Amino acid sequence: MSTTALATLEQARTLLAAMDWTPSVDLALRLTHAAELAISEDGSARRAVLVKDVLAWAQLQFKRRGGQLVEGNVLAVQRVKTEWELGKRLERDAEDGRRHHRGREETVKVNRVDFYQYADIGMTRQAAARYRRLAEMDWADIDAVLQAELQKGEDGHEITTQMALSLLGPPELEPIEGEGKAAVMALDAIDLLKSIRPASIDLLLTDPPYSTDVPDIVAFAEEWVPLALKTVRPTGRAYICTGAYPEEIAAYLDALGRQDALILEQVLVWTYRETMGPQPRDRYVLNWQAIFYLRGPEAPRLNCPLMIEQWAVHDLPSRPASEGHVHTWQKPMELAERFIRHSTEEGMSVLDPFAGTGTFLAAAVALGRNGLGAETDAHMLERCAERGLEIVRAS
Numbered sequence: 001m002s003t004t005a006l007a008t009l010e011q012a013r014t015l016l017a018a019m020d021w022t023p024s025v026d027l028a029l030r031l032t033h034a035a036e037l038a039i040s041e042d043g044s045a046r047r048a049v050l051v052k053d054v055l056a057w058a059q060l061q062f063k064r065r066g067g068q069l070v071e072g073n074v075l076a077v078q079r080v081k082t083e084w085e086l087g088k089r090l091e092r093d094a095e096d097g098r099r100h101h102r103g104r105e106e107t108v109k110v111n112r113v114d115f116y117q118y119a120d121i122g123m124t125r126q127a128a129a130r131y132r133r134l135a136e137m138d139w140a141d142i143d144a145v146l147q148a149e150l151q152k153g154e155d156g157h158e159i160t161t162q163m164a165l166s167l168l169g170p171p172e173l174e175p176i177e178g179e180g181k182a183a184v185m186a187l188d189a190i191d192l193l194k195s196i197r198p199a200s201i202d203l204l205l206t207d208p209p210y211s212t213d214v215p216d217i218v219a220f221a222e223e224w225v226p227l228a229l230k231t232v233r234p235t236g237r238a239y240i241c242t243g244a245y246p247e248e249i250a251a252y253l254d255a256l257g258r259q260d261a262l263i264l265e266q267v268l269v270w271t272y273r274e275t276m277g278p279q280p281r282d283r284y285v286l287n288w289q290a291i292f293y294l295r296g297p298e299a300p301r302l303n304c305p306l307m308i309e310q311w312a313v314h315d316l317p318s319r320p321a322s323e324g325h326v327h328t329w330q331k332p333m334e335l336a337e338r339f340i341r342h343s344t345e346e347g348m349s350v351l352d353p354f355a356g357t358g359t360f361l362a363a364a365v366a367l368g369r370n371g372l373g374a375e376t377d378a379h380m381l382e383r384c385a386e387r388g389l390e391i392v393r394a395s
Ligand SMILES: C[S@@+](CC[C@H](N)C(=O)[O-])C[C@H]1O[C@@H](n2cnc3c(N)ncnc32)[C@H](O)[C@@H]1O
Pocket: 187, 188, 189, 190, 206, 207, 208, 209, 210, 327, 329, 330, 331, 332, 353, 354, 355, 356, 357, 358, 359, 360, 374, 375, 376, 377, 380
């Protein structure tokens, strides 16, 4: 395998780092030409990552040396093209069940969730999802928009990957097809719920903000509950986890009593032994949460072969060491996995409009179900991304 062009590009990087030079369109064009050659001589995703990184680095150097917008944009067009190419390569490798690892091509068992060892080639799964989305488009369409921006010269905007991605328009707000995929929409739960086809979801499994975090729990429950339950199929189920505060339980009993999409079957309990905060003087320490359990009128039997899992009280630690607990709201995976196993089969859809750190969607993915969620908090979205969930931002 020839590595000439990449060596040239790497050499250019060293030279640019060492020498006294001034940014110019000519230099940017020469770099993009070297990048083009480097990418075309090797079909691996790893190579595309390297070339993309060199281009991003060069763009930064241009900026630091006072380069003009148009010089940076020349490099940016080539970088976006390399990312598009990278997306194509990731798609191809996923289909073939192959990967390029340490210069060798290997055949790997294609696990649809984590089909590519992204860290091996120096990128996150979130970035990989972005490149694969980019590759859904024809390069000619992306190029037309980027070239038009480039032609505006110094009057244009900085060319970004997002500029290309926004051509796709807002993502499809439908449950994802296929096994073990999940997306978290960076938007308000109400907007997500309004965009989902009625009776299209197999399982609503969610943990909305508690009465301590919303100004009016009655109005809040009244707004989101009917919208959410409408999305569930008559064969589906719903589990709504809430705080154990009397006013919160009352608000949910009221909202659930007003709808007739699903049957409110039971109030389950999740109890845990670890508690937080000071010892109250006149009250007991809350070490449980309520889980409103509903089923559709045509729901099949619960798939719950283990007696211990069919108890209405689920006694599970809130902070299993194995899960690297990071947030007070974070639910244990075991709890999520139980309800998902009991109520769905592989390939079915799980909806969590209040995703938080993404526990329920991550559990859905782990069990080969498809997850769809929403979350508005940037920190929570970061946690979801760290867990390998795709974050979808409407542009
Ligand atoms: C109790 S937490 C969910 C925790 C989650 N089950 C987990 O294991 O991490 C509720 C989440 O809902 C989010 N949230 C609150 N209001 C929202 C809204 N209107 N739309 C979307 N997310 C919202 C909060 O940011 C919070 O992360």
